[in-house]
Amino acid sequence: MNQSEEYWLALARAPGLRPAHFIHLINRFGGPRGVFEAGRWEWHALRLKRDLLKYLQNPNWHAVENDMHWLAQPGNHLLTLDHPDYPPLLREIHHPPPLLFVQGDSALLKTKQLAMVGTRYSSREGEQTAREFAEYLSHLGFTITSGMAYGIEGASLWGALAGTGKTIAVAGRGLDQIYPTKHHDLAHRITQTGALVSEFPPGTPVKRDHFPRRSRIVSGLSLGTLVIEAPKYSTALHTVYFALEQGREVFAVPGSIHSPLVKGSHKLIKEGAKLVETPEDILEELQIYFF
Amino acid sequence: MKPKNTEEDYWLALMRAPGVGPVKFAHLVKHFGSPRDVFEAEQLEWHALNLKKELLNYLQNPDWYAVEKDIEWLAQPGHYLLTQHHPDYPPLLREIDSPPPLLFVHGDCALLSSKQLAMVGTRKPTPEGERTAREFAEYLSHQGLTITSGMAYGIDGASHWGALAGSGKTIAVAGTGLDRVYPAKHRELAHKIAQTGALVSELPPDTPVQRSHFPIRSRIVSGLSLGTLVIEAPKNSGALYTARHAQKQGRETFAIPGSIHNPLTKGCHKLIKEGAKLVEKAADILEELRIYRSDIAEPQTTMLAANPTTTESLESPTGPTPTERPESPTGPTPTEKPKLPAGPTPTERPESSANPTINEKPAPQMQRVGTHDLDNDYACLLNYLESGPTSIDNLVEHTQLTAGEVSSMLLILELRGQVAVQTGGLYARIE
Numbered sequence: 001m002n003q004s005e006e007y008w009l010a011l012a013r014a015p016g017l018r019p020a021h022f023i024h025l026i027n028r029f030g031g032p033r034g035v036f037e038a039g040r041w042e043w044h045a046l047r048l049k050r051d052l053l054k055y056l057q058n059p060n061w062h063a064v065e066n067d068m069h070w071l072a073q074p075g076n077h078l079l080t081l082d083h084p085d086y087p088p089l090l091r092e093i094h095h096p097p098p099l100l101f102v103q104g105d106s107a108l109l110k111t112k113q114l115a116m117v118g119t120r121y122s123s124r125e126g127e128q129t130a131r132e133f134a135e136y137l138s139h140l141g142f143t144i145t146s147g148m149a150y151g152i153e154g155a156s157l158w159g160a161l162a163g164t165g166k167t168i169a170v171a172g173r174g175l176d177q178i179y180p181t182k183h184h185d186l187a188h189r190i191t192q193t194g195a196l197v198s199e200f201p202p203g204t205p206v207k208r209d210h211f212p213r214r215s216r217i218v219s220g221l222s223l224g225t226l227v228i229e230a231p232k233y234s235t236a237l238h239t240v241y242f243a244l245e246q247g248r249e250v251f252a253v254p255g256s257i258h259s260p261l262v263k264g265s266h267k268l269i270k271e272g273a274k275l276v277e278t279p280e281d282i283l284e285e286l287q288i289y290f291f
Numbered sequence: 292m293k294p295k296n297t298e299e300d301y302w303l304a305l306m307r308a309p310g311v312g313p314v315k316f317a318h319l320v321k322h323f324g325s326p327r328d329v330f331e332a333e334q335l336e337w338h339a340l341n342l343k344k345e346l347l348n349y350l351q352n353p354d355w356y357a358v359e360k361d362i363e364w365l366a367q368p369g370h371y372l373l374t375q376h377h378p379d380y381p382p383l384l385r386e387i388d389s390p391p392p393l394l395f396v397h398g399d400c401a402l403l404s405s406k407q408l409a410m411v412g413t414r415k416p417t418p419e420g421e422r423t424a425r426e427f428a429e430y431l432s433h434q435g436l437t438i439t440s441g442m443a444y445g446i447d448g449a450s451h452w453g454a455l456a457g458s459g460k461t462i463a464v465a466g467t468g469l470d471r472v473y474p475a476k477h478r479e480l481a482h483k484i485a486q487t488g489a490l491v492s493e494l495p496p497d498t499p500v501q502r503s504h505f506p507i508r509s510r511i512v513s514g515l516s517l518g519t520l521v522i523e524a525p526k527n528s529g530a531l532y533t534a535r536h537a538q539k540q541g542r543e544t545f546a547i548p549g550s551i552h553n554p555l556t557k558g559c560h561k562l563i564k565e566g567a568k569l570v571e572k573a574a575d576i577l578e579e580l581r582i583y584r585s586d587i588a589e590p591q592t593t594m595l596a597a598n599p600t601t602t603e604s605l606e607s608p609t610g611p612t613p614t615e616r617p618e619s620p621t622g623p624t625p626t627e628k629p630k631l632p633a634g635p636t637p638t639e640r641p642e643s644s645a646n647p648t649i650n651e652k653p654a655p656q657m658q659r660v661g662t663h664d665l666d667n668d669y670a671c672l673l674n675y676l677e678s679g680p681t682s683i684d685n686l687v688e689h690t691q692l693t694a695g696e697v698s699s700m701l702l703i704l705e706l707r708g709q710v711a712v713q714t715g716g717l718y719a720r721i722e
Contacts, residue, residue, distance in 0.1 A: 018712075020702055049708035125550065254548030254560065257571045258419065266548065269569045277551045277560050 007032035008080045009067045010059040012099050012201055015051045019095040019199075023081070026098070031082075063203065070101075070176055070202040075191060077102040085110065093220040093246045097199035097213075103175045104195035108168055112289055113145040114282065115222035115243070117215075117236040118152025118229040123261055126229035127155040129253060133226070134159025136279045138166055141290065143194075145170065145222050147214055148183055152228050152236070157186055157194075165193030170217045172210035176202040197221075215239040216246075223286050224249030226276065230264030237264050240273070249285055251276045296355075301326035302374045303361045304353040306393055306495065309345050313389040313493075317375075320392070325376075357495070364395075364470060364496040369485065371396040379404065387514040387540045391493035397469045398489035402462055407437040408576065409516035409537065411509075411530040412446025412523045413555060420523035420555065421449040423547060427520070428453025430573045432460055436580075437488075439464065439516050441508055442477055446522050446530065451480055451488075459487030462515065466508040468498035491515075509533040510540075517580050518543030520570060524558030531558050534567065543579055545570045668692060672700055673720060676710060680719035 011022060011032040029035045029042070036056060043053055071078050079086045079100040087109040090096050102109065114137055116130060134144045134156040144160035145168040146153040160167035169190050171177075175198050179187045190196055199217060200210065215238040219225050225243040227250070230236040243250050250273040255262035269275050274285055305316060305326040322340065323329045330350060337347055365372050373380045373394040381403040384390050396403065410428055412420065428438045428450040438454035440447040442463040454461035463484050467473045469492050472481045484490055493511060494504065509532040513519050519537035521544070524530040534544050544567035549556035563569050568579055668690070675681070675689055686697045701718055704710040711721050 018705075021706055024702060024706070046703075047707045049706065052706070052708075125552065129551065253551055254556075254563075254569070255551075256419070256549050257423070257547055262548075263571070266569055266571050269548070269563065270575075275548070275560055275563045275569070277557070281564075 004031070004033060005071075005078060005080065006061075006064050006068065007036060008099055009064045009078070009201065010061065011035055013060050013063055014055045016049065017052065019097050022098045023095060063201070066203065067201050075103055076175075077106040079106060079109070087221055089113075089222070090217065090220045093216065093242075096220065097217060099199060099201075100217075101175050101198045101201065102195050103197075104191040105193070106195060108143055108166060108195045109197065109221065111143045111166065112141065112286075113168065113222040114142040114286070115145045115218045115225040115239060116152070116156035117146060117218065117225060117227055117239045118156075119231055119234050119236060119261060120149050120151040120153075121231075121261075122151035122155070122229050123259070126152060126255075126261060130155035130228045131159035131162070133228070133253075133279055134167075135163040137282065138163030140279065140283055142166075143168055145218055147172070147211075147218055147239075148179065148187065150180070150182065154183060154186060156228075157190060161186075161189050161193065167194040168221065169194070169196050170214050170221070171196060171198040172200070172214040173206040174198060174200050174202040174204035177205060211235060212238050216242040219243035219248060220246055222248060223289055224251060224282070226251040226253070226282060227265050227268060227273070228253045229255065229261045230268075231260050232263040232267070234264045237268075240268060249274070251282055251285070253277075296327075298325065298327060299365075299372060299374065300355075300358050300362065301330055302393055303358045303372070303495070304355065305329055307354050307357055308349045310343055311346065313391055316392040317389065320375075357497070360497065361495050369397055370469075371400045373400065373403070381515055383407075383516070384511065384514045387510065390514065391511060393493060395469050395492045395495065396489055397491075398485040399460075399487070400489065402437055402460060402489045403491065403515065405437045405460065406435065406580070407439040407462065407516040408580070409439045409512045409519040409533060410446065410450035411440060411512065411519060411521055411533045412450075413525060413528050413530060414443050414445040414447075416445045416449070416523045417553075417555060420446060420549075424449035424522045425453035425456070427522070427573055427576075428461070429457035431576065432457030434573065434577060436460075437462055439512055441466070441505075441512050441533070442473075442480065442484075442490075443529075444474060444476075448477060448480060450522075451484060455480075455483050455487065461488040463488070463490050464508050464511045464515070465490055465492040466494070466504040467500050468492060468494050468496040470496040471499070473500045505529060506532045510536040513537035513542060514540055516542060518545055518576065520545040520547070520576060521559050521562060521567070522547045523549070523555040524562075525554050526557040526561070528558045531562070534562055538565075543568065545576055545579070547571075668696075669700060669704065672697070673704070673709065676718060676720035680713055680717040682717055686718070 025035045026032055029038050036059065043056055070076055079102060081096060081098045085106060116134055118126060118130060130152045138144055138160045143166040144156055146156045148154065148169040148171060157167050157169055167190060175196055187196060199213065219239045219242040225239055225248060227236055227240060240250050250268060252265040252268045252273045253276050254265060254269060274281065276282060305311065319329045320326060323332055330353065337350060364370055373396060375385065375390065375392050379400055408431055410424060412424060424446045432438055432454040437460040438450055439462040440450045442448065442451060442465060451461050451463055461484055463481065469490050472478045481490060513533045513536040519533050519542060521530055521534050537544050544562055546559035546562040546567045547570050548559060548563060568575065570576055671690055672686060675686060683694060683697055687694050690697060701710060705712065709721065710718050713719050
């Protein structure tokens with residue numbers, strides 16, 4: 001058993017420790033193990049929060065053991081930030097997730113990905129567009145990456161499954177957690193030819209503030225983000241703003257000006273996102289990465 | 292030659308000279324001084340210009356009969372001729388490459404110098420497209436823009452009707468002489484436009500319909516206007532001529548998007564990809580043409596400032612949009628900045644991809660933390676946070692520290708439990 005992995009897992013469970021802190025601490029102490037072994041004097045010098053101090057003295061080894069148990073199952077993987085298989089594009093972002101739990105084909109995380117996002121309350125036409133684009137783009141060599149929300153995201157994942165099957169779903173909860181019943185089958189299918197990814201250890205329930213964090217991974221893994229149907233206040237736009245911040249391409253499919261479902265998409269186009277009518281429009285922009 | 296011939300007569304006569312288009316016309320007038328001088332020049336001077344034989348013949352024997360007809364038409368009330376030398380010749384049109392030497396006008400001549408928006412599109416629009424054209428035209432005409440178009444079926448006609456329902460200020464540029472109406476079914480429309488707007492043509496009254504006239508007409512439609520709005524245009528729509536002319540003339544181009552499955556929007560989408568502004572509501576146009584109502588602030592256009600109120604300042608003619616379904620109960624609203632701080636903190640960012648985390652054991656900032664000045668900075672930061680949650684940008688502005696410094700200080704304060712990040716990336720002080 002890899003001793004170092006256990007320290008990564010233990011540190012990941014430290015209370016209130018966001019990726020930025022995690023990275024800060026391991027940089028200072030030379031790795032997760034170093035953090036735990038630094039000792040009280042060093043911790044106090046940093047004037048760490050009390051509950052963090054407490055945790056460092058008494059890590060939750062029981063939970064770590066459970067994580068290790070989950071990881072021992074076939075198809076389950078852990079990618080730490082220093083792992084050679086950690087996806088390089090994700091490593092480039094500001095405060096990347098220190099750990100990724102993967103269920104399925106972990107090599108897929110290093111492939112060229114296109115993020116596809118959109119509203120949960122999509123129109124039938126929007127879902128059809130998402131499915132068709134995802135299927136076609138997967139045949140063009142893209143891995144389709146998305147969250148696993150209802151509507152556009154689910155349709156994109158299904159489309160990719162109908163294509164090459166190479167698709168990545170980023171979850172906002174631990175990968176052992178049960179998915180909304182409607183997506184049970186989808187999650188299962190993805191683990192067979194694609195990959196489920198989460199920065200949250202097994203056992204983590206879904207939480208409000210997990211969604212923005214998930215979005216940043218969806219965009220961070222991908223060369224670009226395609227928006228299909230996003231109303232003005234869509235959470236799909238989070239993914240886009242992360243993509244912009246991460247210096248990635250943004251694409252949007254337009255629609256009728258009378259449809260509230262594309263107000264967000266149109267806003268993006270006005271701000272400089274590329275208007276997309278066909279999958280070729282995306283390939284045109286991203287093909288430099290293919291040769 | 293009759294001595295009573297006026298300058299206008301010579302303009303009209305020269306316009307009818309065979310093989311003389313706007314370019315040749317301008318060239319001749321420039322060379323000789325005025326149309327009259329062209330006709331009154333010596334044969335030798337004509338020959339020196341290497342003019343074609345039929346033109347030479349015409350110059351010796353102009354079609355005064357036709358000119359007389361033109362004059363007769365012009366004598367009727369509401370009919371005008373604007374030569375390029377006329378003070379009322381529309382200034383924007385004068386700027387374009389080879390402007391028409393003459394304009395025949397039926398209606399309100401002064402309208403040609405008003406601020407105009409060209410609205411064009413397919414002859415076979417969807418009902419939705421037609422409605423959009425009517426609504427935009429009506430609303431924008433109330434905002435002080437004259438709506439200019441080509442009086443064709445479909446979007447052109449709907450735009451004129453919309454403007455007539457609004458302020459009534461609309462200009463139709465015809466591809467025929469103004470003594471006839473094309474298409475014939477637009478007789479009533481033409482009649483109405485002549486009452487409160489203006490019909491314009493560079494062609495003399497008796498000119499029949501010719502296909503070749505339509506692309507030429509487009510350059511006048513766009514040339515008269517500050518910008519051109521395209522509503523529904525398939526891939527090879529004639530409406531795109533107008534947009535092309537607008538681009539060449541350095542005017543704004545606007546296009547309304549639509550479903551990617553609708554062939555009638557292919558032309559519009561192409562224009563947007565090429566840089567035309569995507570238009571959802573009338574405010575998008577007014578914003579660009581800098582016709583602000585005094586109570587409206589200048590909109591901001593930064594990519595990350597996702598403040599939707601700026602584009603909503605003017606309500607669209609399409610009326611209030613249906614209430615949007617709340618997208619999700621989770622996460623911050625898009626009016627707030629994304630969660631990650633904008634300013635990079637280079638020292639903390641793993642630079643080398645091979646071994647991103649295990650380098651440089653003592654982080655440089657941490658060593659600086661103990662110094663007196665830095666403590667002051669921390670105090671200053673905390674002090675500022677007293678007044679409520681705020682963004683990194685704000686803190687940078689008020690502390691004279693760099694974004695990198697502020698963000699790493701916040702990180703440390705957060706580790707100490709003195710500040711917390713709220714949803715939306717705002718930092719708040721906690722006690």
